[in-house]
Amino acid sequence: MSIWWLLTRRELATQLFSLRGYVIIAGVQFLLGLGLMVVIDALNNRPFDMPITEKFPQMEFFWLVLLLVSPLITMRSFAQERNTGTLETLLTTPVRDWQVVMAKFVGALLFFMITWLPIVGYPLVLRQYSADWAGLSWGSMFSTFLGISMLGMLFMSMGCFASSITRSQIVAAMTSAGLGVGLFLVGYFAWNEQPQPGWSSALLRQISLMDHMRDFAGGIVDTRHVIFYVSASGMFLYLTQKVLGTRHWR
Amino acid sequence: MLNDESTHNDAVIEVDGLTKNYGGRTAIADLSFSVPRGHIVGFLGPNGAGKSTTMRILAGFLAATSGTVRVAGIDVADSSLEVRRRVGFMPENNPLHLDMRVKEYVRFRGKLKGITGRRLKERMDTVLGQFELERVSNRIIGQLSKGYRQRVGLADAILHEPEVLILDEPTIGLDPHQTRTVRQLIKSLGKDRTVVISSHILPEVEVTCTQLFIFHEGQILASGTLPELSKECPGDISVVTEIAAGMEELRSVCEHLAEVREYHLAQVDGAFIRCSLTPRSGEDLRPKLSALAAERHWPMRELTQQRHTLEDIFVHLVNRRKEGDA
Numbered sequence: 001m002s003i004w005w006l007l008t009r010r011e012l013a014t015q016l017f018s019l020r021g022y023v024i025i026a027g028v029q030f031l032l033g034l035g036l037m038v039v040i041d042a043l044n045n046r047p048f049d050m051p052i053t054e055k056f057p058q059m060e061f062f063w064l065v066l067l068l069v070s071p072l073i074t075m076r077s078f079a080q081e082r083n084t085g086t087l088e089t090l091l092t093t094p095v096r097d098w099q100v101v102m103a104k105f106v107g108a109l110l111f112f113m114i115t116w117l118p119i120v121g122y123p124l125v126l127r128q129y130s131a132d133w134a135g136l137s138w139g140s141m142f143s144t145f146l147g148i149s150m151l152g153m154l155f156m157s158m159g160c161f162a163s164s165i166t167r168s169q170i171v172a173a174m175t176s177a178g179l180g181v182g183l184f185l186v187g188y189f190a191w192n193e194q195p196q197p198g199w200s201s202a203l204l205r206q207i208s209l210m211d212h213m214r215d216f217a218g219g220i221v222d223t224r225h226v227i228f229y230v231s232a233s234g235m236f237l238y239l240t241q242k243v244l245g246t247r248h249w250r
Numbered sequence: 251m252l253n254d255e256s257t258h259n260d261a262v263i264e265v266d267g268l269t270k271n272y273g274g275r276t277a278i279a280d281l282s283f284s285v286p287r288g289h290i291v292g293f294l295g296p297n298g299a300g301k302s303t304t305m306r307i308l309a310g311f312l313a314a315t316s317g318t319v320r321v322a323g324i325d326v327a328d329s330s331l332e333v334r335r336r337v338g339f340m341p342e343n344n345p346l347h348l349d350m351r352v353k354e355y356v357r358f359r360g361k362l363k364g365i366t367g368r369r370l371k372e373r374m375d376t377v378l379g380q381f382e383l384e385r386v387s388n389r390i391i392g393q394l395s396k397g398y399r400q401r402v403g404l405a406d407a408i409l410h411e412p413e414v415l416i417l418d419e420p421t422i423g424l425d426p427h428q429t430r431t432v433r434q435l436i437k438s439l440g441k442d443r444t445v446v447i448s449s450h451i452l453p454e455v456e457v458t459c460t461q462l463f464i465f466h467e468g469q470i471l472a473s474g475t476l477p478e479l480s481k482e483c484p485g486d487i488s489v490v491t492e493i494a495a496g497m498e499e500l501r502s503v504c505e506h507l508a509e510v511r512e513y514h515l516a517q518v519d520g521a522f523i524r525c526s527l528t529p530r531s532g533e534d535l536r537p538k539l540s541a542l543a544a545e546r547h548w549p550m551r552e553l554t555q556q557r558h559t560l561e562d563i564f565v566h567l568v569n570r571r572k573e574g575d576a
Contacts, residue, residue, distance in 0.1 A: 003364075084348075086346070091311055092311050093334060094332075094363060095362060
């Protein structure tokens, strides 16, 4: 536990004590700021009868942040250590592979959550500038944030996995962006198409990130979605640990 | 040839039938050796001979394809973590977290190795002092010279007081002055523990190590102390001397010395003549030559016995292996 926490703190520190980390945070704030403008615009121009958080999954900026920024957060985690050789010094101390994997993952996830943290202040801004305040409910705020964390979990675990299979950060970023965009597009088609009979359409809807996020943003915490994110993240972390273990026989 | 049969009771590293395959290629094949406690041992061989792979397995970073490795009596495959607690490892090129400060890094590494509280503070003070790092303890590692970085790496390796210290190419890329310093540090570390270093630079291991293992294509060609290895090399050991005497006079003396099989004379500078003499039967010609010079009142300014360098031994062993294969 203490070693895992030590490594997690180190992971978070590499993000927060580097210029890179703040460039990422600034980039996210910029995109989310644009998103906020869209929300304000919507609030002021049209009568709004749904929780405004529901605007989230329809907003391109929201997905842009997730798809573009997540690979940047995780690309370093294993690739850099493999490249510089510090993975070797790390794995010759008495730490277990899973401790390293969990530390990298949790460190990245915490940083991801930090980049999103300023949206907690958005309701205050909205209250200030918007005529219609009724659209904000604390419940849907909470579930939206939960949804963001769930997506973060999935994308961070995918990113850790992508980073573990290479020593090049660029390849790691492209792999995790590929996985993320691929998964998103699958869901995007499901979102746009009418439900068809048959298992394939049903499956698509089950793994549609946009569908999930619509529920979360609407204040619905569907355990099926939670199970999806937890198990998919678990799978990627398991694979990451396996990749780390391949050094023994590769 | 190999002294693997003589498994010492106090052997701190015991390797038996170690094989490692990397993606279809055999990096090391059926390696067996043991390292007695308290020695500085050198792994010597060209790049790709299997030195690093062996070291990584000893340090618990890689698992063997087959064979057993015991460090301090503990099986590396069964209890990797336990072995890691007893081994200090500095990989090739000494990878460090360049964004951390020296003190911060050493503290981080100490905690990773399970050292806490007062002991951590004591150990940090000790190693920072031992490697003269106090002055730079607040500097960022990335801004330090390579020599200092090497010291940080060594400080980290020794931090948890391991029984075995494994250093992969510890002096690579250092300037001559830094190399000398690191070499001295390694020697001092070897006083109370077993140290294994690897190198492809022959004089490097020659000055530091008490026992040598010569690696070639994943196998150990020979092992032993340098004098033991010299014996493996056939051929007589010649003596070189510089004497101020007449060329003709010297020639006739050499001609009449029964012990000299071959000789070669060359004028060097002034009156001095450089004589290189090969004995007939492995005899040491030096006492005879110095007596002769004294008797005839020849000024002598050099008298040395040529040794086989590791290079000679290495080339000889590789050639012998090739002939054996053919």
